[in-house]
Amino acid sequence: MIHKREPNARWVNQYNEEILRAWNANMDIQFVLDPYACAKYLMSYTTKPEREMSLLLEATHKECREGNMTVREEMKKLTGTFFNHRQVSVQEAIYRATKMPLTYSSRGFVFIPAHSNSCKFLKPHNILKEMDPDDQNIYMSNLADKYFDRPNDPEFDICMADFASEYEIVSINKNVKNPKTPIKRLQTLNFAVKKRVNRNAIIRYPYFNRETDKENYFENLLCLYLPIRSRDDLKKPYELFYQTGEIFDNRQQCNVKVKDVVHENRRKFETNIKETGEAESLFNQLSLTLKDNDWAEIVANKQSNNIWSTEIEQEENPDFNLIHKTKNKNTFSDMKQTYCTTNEIRPLLESMNHEQQEIFYYVREWCIKRLHNPQ
DSSP states (O other): OOOOOOGGGTTSOOOOHHHHHHHOSOOOOOOOOOHHHHHHHHHHHHTHHHHHHHHHHHHHHHHHHHTTOOHHHHHHHHHHHHHHHOOOOHHHHHHHHTTOOSOOOSSOEEEOOOSTTOOOOBOOHHHHHHSOTTOOOOBOOOHHHHHHTOOOSGGGOOOHHHHHHHEEEEETTSOOOSOSSOEEEOSSSSEEEEEOSSSOOEEEOOOOOTTTOHHHHHHHHHHHHSOOSSGGGSOSSHHHHHHHOEEEETTTTEEEEHHHHHHHHHHHHOSSHHHHHHHHHHHHHHHHHHHHHHHHHHHHHHHHHHHHHHHHHHSOOGGGHHHHHHOOTTOOOOOOOOSSOHHHHHHHHHTOOHHHHHHHHHHHHHHHHHHHOOO
């Protein structure tokens, strides 16, 4: 897109008179035709020092590996490298020294661990020491636990996304003076909830691939946008329950389709669901296709390098005479590049959980099959 200019303005950047008075600095306004390119430009501009830090951390990591350090020592060295070499601008240094806020936001955000296999924090060590050794209640309650423990009032016949966005969790031990909204205690946990005074919070949640991980995807979707009192209210298989299931709506006093309820609640937080779903499906399909072609691309590049190396060796070049004289057709060398020894990698394999081991051995089996049968 070309902006019409006068001949006498060919050396003047595009500007806006009103904004220029307020900005009082250099200005160069351009049309944005590609949102991705604009976002990439902004991120590359604002995170310019991060690349140098990444290279420095990579060098430190390599040094730790060569020095056979333990995981604790390696983490300590990486942390020291990060804090001692991070570039800080003059403006940021002044803001931090004077305890001024670095950011402002009109909304808060909250992460929702909706999935049943979400990570949890252990209770403090002093509390665990006082507990019965056979007690299995060793984890702290997260947002999902508080949602399932919400009051039985009709006001709380809402989905987990609405609960996290509209309500704030407060401790019952905290003395809240003159609350602007009523505080209601949870049923069993030592917490209470109160309506947010300002704008609702922005929600964040785990992402699962709909094409390759359907059960986890639909379980997470149902937990987020379907009003339930317990995870037992969800029926397996989750995809079939989403497509054909029904639940009783306390507000309408009738059965409603699960898919309709989820879609209605999802529209509050996600715009253009249809377009987003189509783009996500296309991305997942392309990801699967690329995974299948990765090995073919590696083999093609390897063969190309071998052909190039052979052509170089066959050239009549005095520099290769020594190589050709010492070359023995009856011997060959098997070049293998090993990043970790067996003793180094064994503790890593033993520290994997069940799901990580399944992924590791699945990839290992896939590589072995591809080696024996490239077709």
